[in-house]
Amino acid sequence: MVSFILNDAMIACAEPEGTVLLDIIRYKQHLPGTKIGCREGDCGACTVLVGELKGDRVEYRSMTSCLLALANVHGKHIVTVEGLNMDTLSPVQQAMVDESGTQCGFCTPGFVVSLSGCCLSKETVTQDLATRAIDGNICRCTGYKSIERAAGIIADQLKKKDAKDPIGWSVKNGFLPTYFSGIAERLSKLSRDLRSGGLAGLVRSEPPARYNERLIAGGTDLYVQKHDTMHRSLLRSVFNDDALKGIRIAGDECIIGGSCTANDLLASKELVAHFPNLENQLLLVSSTPIRNMGTLAGNFVNASPIGDLTIFFLALDSTIVLEDRTGGKLPAQGNRRSMLKELYKGYKNLDRSPGEILTSVGFKLPTKSTRFNFEKVSKRTYLDIASVNSAIRLELNGDVIREAHVSAGGVAPIPKYLANTSTFLVGKTISNETVRAAIQVINDEIAPISDVRGTAEYKRLLLRQLFFAHFLELFPEKFTLKELVA
Ligand SMILES: Cc1cc2nc3c(=O)[nH]c(=O)nc-3n(C[C@H](O)[C@H](O)[C@H](O)COP(=O)(O)OP(=O)(O)OC[C@H]3O[C@@H](n4cnc5c(N)ncnc54)[C@H](O)[C@@H]3O)c2cc1C
Numbered sequence: 136m137v138s139f140i141l142n143d144a145m146i147a148c149a150e151p152e153g154t155v156l157l158d159i160i161r162y163k164q165h166l167p168g169t170k171i172g173c174r175e176g177d178c179g180a181c182t183v184l185v186g187e188l189k190g191d192r193v194e195y196r197s198m199t200s201c202l203l204a205l206a207n208v209h210g211k212h213i214v215t216v217e218g219l220n221m222d223t224l225s226p227v228q229q230a231m232v233d234e235s236g237t238q239c240g241f242c243t244p245g246f247v248v249s250l251s252g253c254c255l256s257k258e259t260v261t262q263d264l265a266t267r268a269i270d271g272n273i274c275r276c277t278g279y280k281s282i283e284r285a286a287g288i289i290a291d292q293l294k295k296k297d298a299k300d301p302i303g304w305s306v307k308n309g310f311l312p313t314y315f316s317g318i319a320e321r322l323s324k325l326s327r328d329l330r331s332g333g334l335a336g337l338v339r340s341e342p343p344a345r346y347n348e349r350l351i352a353g354g355t356d357l358y359v360q361k362h363d364t365m366h367r368s369l370l371r372s373v374f375n376d377d378a379l380k381g382i383r384i385a386g387d388e389c390i391i392g393g394s395c396t397a398n399d400l401l402a403s404k405e406l407v408a409h410f411p412n413l414e415n416q417l418l419l420v421s422s423t424p425i426r427n428m429g430t431l432a433g434n435f436v437n438a439s440p441i442g443d444l445t446i447f448f449l450a451l452d453s454t455i456v457l458e459d460r461t462g463g464k465l466p467a468q469g470n471r472r473s474m475l476k477e478l479y480k481g482y483k484n485l486d487r488s489p490g491e492i493l494t495s496v497g498f499k500l501p502t503k504s505t506r507f508n509f510e511k512v513s514k515r516t517y518l519d520i521a522s523v524n525s526a527i528r529l530e531l532n533g534d535v536i537r538e539a540h541v542s543a544g545g546v547a548p549i550p551k552y553l554a555n556t557s558t559f560l561v562g563k564t565i566s567n568e569t570v571r572a573a574i575q576v577i578n579d580e581i582a583p584i585s586d587v588r589g590t591a592e593y594k595r596l597l598l599r600q601l602f603f604a605h606f607l608e609l610f611p612e613k614f615t616l617k618e619l620v621a
């Protein structure tokens with residue numbers, strides 16, 4: 136049994152845990168405001184807000200309910216567009232009307248839900264942030280400018296929001312219905328009841344038998360790839376597993392839980408301090424709701440040759456911890472540490488047994504002598520998967536490269552750690568000659584194929600350009616594009 140609060144109502148669902156929340160909302164709870172567009176996380180018509188108790192406050196994140204397993208919403212607060220309705224239009228709804236941000240209306244609930252997330256967050260909302268909140272919502276009618284204007288109005292109105300108590304402020308100022316004020320207390324009670332098993336009918340059953348269960352985290356790859364079978368699958372979800380959460384800095388090492396998402400990385404002040412460009416780099420990965428769901432471990436184990444997070448962490452020369460949970464329950468039977476680059480043996484062929492859970496990823500923090508960069512080329516700048524992507528980490532001794540790690544996606548059957556190129560760079564001086572000579576090594580090391588994202592030749596050219604881009608970005612004082620391509 137999965138228990139959660141849906142808008143203002145307590146819900147207990149006996150449906151299989153692989154059922155997506157979208158189907159529960161529409162077909163069991165008969166709330167048709169949440170729309171079905173693509174069922175692949177692309178359009179945002181099914182967006183809901185998912186509230187989770189953190190200490191004594193509730194933190195909300197937008198997610199696409201078409202990819203959200205019932206297993207992943209246990210003990211949470213789910214907000215659909217109906218849960219935002221009041222006697223009169225909310226300021227978000229009003230701004231959409233005033234700016235003609237809606238035409239056929241199909242996408243509108245998704246936009247309203249995403250924008251209403253700004254009322255619930257403790258962040259200071261700027262026009263930029265409000266626009267970013269809707270980066271996972273697609274509209275085929277309005278042309279976006281009117282919706283962007285509506286987002287601007289909301290950002291303006293939320294300037295006075297109390298960062299310490301955004302929900303209280305938003306309720307008091309008519310942005311949210313009054314029941315939001317009581318959600319923290321209700322979630323806390325729900326969590327106590329579920330822990331003590333004291334709420335008859337709402338207690339979640341034991342995890343299913345292990346022989347045919349499917350391991351899931353955010354589900355953003357699994358539901359797209361195995362849409363038809365996921366609903367009936369027995370699931371073991373690690374999405375809310377606290378042991379796989381958190382970002383910890385220990386000495387010169389950073390350890391990140393396997394179930395952390397891209398937006399968890401962005402929310403870490405320490406990580407952002409070590410990677411000043413992290414925001415620009417991670418905004419190239421999917422969209423806000425998918426960045427709230429897709430996990431690092433999911434990206435690594437999915438083993439797509441163009442997985443952005445995989446390419447990012449390969450260049451950090453990361454280690455991973457794989458924990459054997461074939462016993463079905465914690466405590467673990469054992470665990471082993473290995474290099475992320477050792478995980479990939481061939482196309483979707485991993486050095487990992489089916490019972491092993493990737494619990495964490497670790498890497499050495501950048502120092503003053505470190506240079507790191509990530510680049511991605513796709514057909515669209517945002518909300519698109521890469522044609523080719525690449526990352527680089529260099530450790531410098533003055534002008535000389537002491538250590539190098541280069542990775543590239545879309546140029547081999549696996550997310551590729553460019554071992555030969557990395558070795559070649561060590562001991563070399565940062566110069567045009569070094570970069571051009573390294574390109575030769577890269578070309579011998581990769582084996583792109585022609586597919587929908589481009590011909591093999593085009594991908595070689597793209598990687599060359601991305602390799603140039605690394606050096607232009609990291610050493611703007613030393614390089615010009617003109618000299619590099621000469
Ligand atoms: C609309 C959309 C846009 C996307 N855009 C991008 C993009 O720009 N860049 C990009 O790289 N990806 C993109 N993706 C793909 C996806 O979001 C990422 O790969 C994501 O990181 C997958 O994580 P997940 O938690 O959702 O994985 P899941 O779907 O839950 O799982 C994927 C695989 O990993 C396994 N797994 C999950 N957790 C663990 C664990 N802890 N240990 C062992 N195995 C585990 C699962 O069993 C499964 O085999 C996009 C997806 C969608 C739907």
Ligand code: FES
Nearest residue numbers: 172173174179201
């Ligand atoms: S239906 Fe399109 S994102 Fe869910």
Ligand code: FES
Nearest residue numbers: 238242274275276
């Ligand atoms: S108003 Fe028609 S899809 Fe957006």
